[in-house]
Amino acid sequence: MSLAAxxxxxxxxxxxxxxxxxxxxxxxxxxxxxxFPQEAVSAMKTERLLGLQIPSRLGGEGATTRExxxxxxxxxxxxxAAAMVFAMHQIKVSSLVEHGAESAWHVDFMRxxxxxxxxxxxxxxxxxxxxxxxxxxxxxxxxxETCRLTKDSTVISYGAHxxxxxxxxxxxxxxxxxxxxxxxxxxxxxxxxxxATWDTxxxxxxxxxxxxxxxxxxxxxxxPKPFAEIAAQSMLANSHLLWSGVxxxxxxxxxxxxxxxxxxxARKSGGTTPPGTLRLAEATSLLQLLKxxxxxxxxxxxxxxxxxxxxxxxxxxxxxxxxxxxxxxxILTIINQAMIVCGIMGYKNGTPYSLGRHLxxxxxxxxxxxxxxxxxxxxxxxxxxxxDTSLVG
Numbered sequence: 016m017s018l019a020a021x022x023x024x025x026x027x028x029x030x031x032x033x034x035x036x037x038x039x040x041x042x043x044x045x046x047x048x049x050x051f052p053q054e055a056v057s058a059m060k061t062e063r064l065l066g067l068q069i070p071s072r073l074g075g076e077g078a079t080t081r082e083x084x085x086x087x088x089x090x091x092x093x094x095x096a097a098a099m100v101f102a103m104h105q106i107k108v109s110s111l112v113e114h115g116a117e118s119a120w121h122v123d124f125m126r127x128x129x130x131x132x133x134x135x136x137x138x139x140x141x142x143x144x145x146x147x148x149x150x151x152x153x154x155x156x157x158x159x160e161t162c163r164l165t166k167d168s169t170v171i172s173y174g175a176h177x178x179x180x181x182x183x184x185x186x187x188x189x190x191x192x193x194x195x196x197x198x199x200x201x202x203x204x205x206x207x208x209x210x211a212t213w214d215t216x217x218x219x220x221x222x223x224x225x226x227x228x229x230x231x232x233x234x235x236x237x238x239p240k241p242f243a244e245i246a247a248q249s250m251l252a253n254s255h256l257l258w259s260g261v262x263x264x265x266x267x268x269x270x271x272x273x274x275x276x277x278x279x280x281a282r283k284s285g286g287t288t289p290p291g292t293l294r295l296a297e298a299t300s301l302l303q304l305l306k307x308x309x310x311x312x313x314x315x316x317x318x319x320x321x322x323x324x325x326x327x328x329x330x331x332x333x334x335x336x337x338x339x340x341x342x343x344x345x346i347l348t349i350i351n352q353a354m355i356v357c358g359i360m361g362y363k364n365g366t367p368y369s370l371g372r373h374l375x376x377x378x379x380x381x382x383x384x385x386x387x388x389x390x391x392x393x394x395x396x397x398x399x400x401x402x403d404t405s406l407v408g
Contacts (some may be wrong), residue, residue, distance in 0.1 A: 031060040035093035042094035043222035055097035066129030083398025084260035091264020095376035102257040136177035154185035197244035205230035217375030255339035275352035291356035312338035343380035
């Protein structure tokens with residue numbers, strides 16, 4: 016497609032590619048300066064990508080998880096930080112779409128989100144719980160029509176740049192740590208006091224600083240369904256699948272750079288096969304395996320959405336956990352292979368084949384909900400749940 020045609024094409028793919036072009040232009044600066052990818056996010060708003068999931072009747076486009084994962088992949092090939100901001104935003108929007116339809120306030124917020132292209136952040140981690148999002152120490156205080164919450168959030172990705180934050184807490188002061196609710200707080204209803212700076216190896220542009228959160232809002236902004244249900248039926252799958260889409264994009268761009276390096280080397284050598292060609296073939300094989308893993312997960316989720324019991328089942332949780340584990344581990348092997356293909360030109364910064372940013376960003380994948388924690392949860396479920404041994408589901 017010509018540049019002129021791409022500029023006027025309003026298909027989802029064309030819009031995502033236009034945002035990716037902006038993201039790629041600033042990706043190195045975002046990484047180097049550890050700054051929010053404002054240009055890319057502004058482009059997302061211009062292309063109206065932030066409200067994609069919102070139902071059509073509320074002014075959105077009713078995009079599927081499969082379509083969102085493809086956008087994550089396209090953006091991931093340009094700037095992993097921008098892609099991750101998009102993915103995390105859409106994970107929170109999925110909670111609205113799947114669990115807010117019975118609440119007039121949340122329906123109105125969805126309508127406004129789509130119209131104004133609001134950016135939503137997440138605050139599920141907390142000091143003292145060790146990264147376990149299914150437990151909270153803080154409790155929301157509901158006083159008539161008003162709710163108040165103070166939370167020591169060790170990480171709120173792009174929290175200082177969001178238009179709203181969805182935050183978890185215990186349902187009330189006497190609730191158990193796992194008896195949680197999630198509440199939407201709009202900008203202006205909360206304050207953020209920075210407690211930790213996001214100075215990291217990779218994913219630097221997500222600006223996932225730590226904050227002491229203090230909020231006060233109408234109590235109708237609390238989701239009507241328990242967070243346990245939200246986490247099991249929408250957040251788990253969307254997190255693992257959309258993150259995997261981002262990771263696939265990072266790996267795909269690494270392979271593309273390796274292929275470009277091999278082609279350039281072949282031209283210089285008069286057509287002689289460069290030594291890195293075999294490793295390139297290995298990397299493309301693993302990339303195909305990664306793609307198959309994600310597509311399988313998307314189909315599993317699509318099938319399960321027709322049955323709420325299946326969405327909450329151990330078998331479904333195990334399947335989604337395995338998608339995340341396989342994706343987060345495979346990308347490191349793929350990118351490492353690509354770097355070996357490119358050699359010193361991949362190791363150096365500032366070359367067309369540079370892969371340092373890709374490799375650093377990819378290392379976050381095993382830590383975004385620790386793989387060890389996921390393996391521990393899966394192993395516990397496998398004490399009572401038989402593994403899936405069928406090829407036909």
